Amino acid sequence: EVQLVQSGAEVKKPGESLKISCKGSGYTFTNYWIGWVRQMPGKGLEWMGIIYPGDSDTIYSPSFQGQVTISADKSISTAYLQWSSLKASDTAMYYCARHPTGSPGWFDPWGQGTLVTVSS
Amino acid sequence: DIQMTQSPSALSASVGDRVTITCRASQSISSWLAWYQQKPGKAPKLLIYKASSLESGVPSRFSGSGFGTEFTLTISSLQPDDFATYYCQQYNSPVTFGQGTKLEIK
Numbered sequence: 001e002v003q004l005v006q007s008g009a010e011v012k013k014p015g016e017s018l019k020i021s022c023k024g025s026g027y028t029f030t031n032y033w034i035g036w037v038r039q040m041p042g043k044g045l046e047w048m049g050i051i052y053p054g055d056s057d058t059i060y061s062p063s064f065q066g067q068v069t070i071s072a073d074k075s076i077s078t079a080y081l082q083w084s085s086l087k088a089s090d091t092a093m094y095y096c097a098r099h100p101t102g103s104p105g106w107f108d109p110w111g112q113g114t115l116v117t118v119s120s
Numbered sequence: 121d122i123q124m125t126q127s128p129s130a131l132s133a134s135v136g137d138r139v140t141i142t143c144r145a146s147q148s149i150s151s152w153l154a155w156y157q158q159k160p161g162k163a164p165k166l167l168i169y170k171a172s173s174l175e176s177g178v179p180s181r182f183s184g185s186g187f188g189t190e191f192t193l194t195i196s197s198l199q200p201d202d203f204a205t206y207y208c209q210q211y212n213s214p215v216t217f218g219q220g221t222k223l224e225i226k
Contacts, residue, residue, distance in 0.1 A: 035215065045156075045164065045207055047215040059214055062121065095163055105211045106154035108175070110163035 002026040004034075004096050004111035011117045012086050019082035020114045022096030029077035030054035033099040035107060036070060036081045040092045048094075050104060051079060059104070086118045122146055122210055126218035132226040137198045141221045143191045143208035152212040155184055155193045158220075159204045167206075168193065198223075 035050040049060040053072040097107035123146040156164035168184035
């Protein structure tokens with residue numbers, strides 16, 4: 001079974017750094033793009049960017065370029081989303097999801113989500 | 121960037137109703153469109169890909185159609201489990217979601 005399991009909820013202060021993870025299993029991790037999607041409280045889905053773990057090719061949404069870093073460690077089948085300096089406006093649920101073909105497309109499956117709360 | 125506009129933003133309907141949600145793209149995306157269902161506190165669930173292909177395990181009362189810039193998701197006979205928020209997503213260049221349609225019980 002193809003599965004993405006995300007790291008647990010985080011509570012951070014403004015200005016702190018954070019790296020959340022998404023571990024893939026049940027498939028060849030290096031062969032499929034993985035994306036990150038933000039959902040702010042009570043709001044819709046926002047695409048942040050995608051990474052191809054095979055060669056770490058990364059595409060960012062213009063809205064998130066420079067605000068976050070997407071990376072992957074293929075040796076442990078894990079993708080990451082990180083911030084160097086969090087803001088209160090980064091409070092949201094973050095989902096990772098896989099493109100089920102070898103090129104960017106629809107997302108399936110999705111991880112369970114990681115809730116990030118940034119508050120002083 | 122390609123913008124995706126869903127309508128309506130919210131919809132009240134009854135069990136057994138036929139419901140249609142529309143998604144319009146700001147430029148042609150061929151058939152590169154997916155639909156998702158999301159329930160509160162849960163990750164989105166894929167329903168439809170390539171505009172009209174039904175994901176395995178999704179009930180046949182869900183269907184998708186369209187090409188180019190206009191697309192629809194239809195639920196032929198609403199069931200209690202269908203009350204949720206629905207999103208479209210284009211993956212022509214590179215990825216954008218619609219703003220969502222909340223389907224509520226009348």
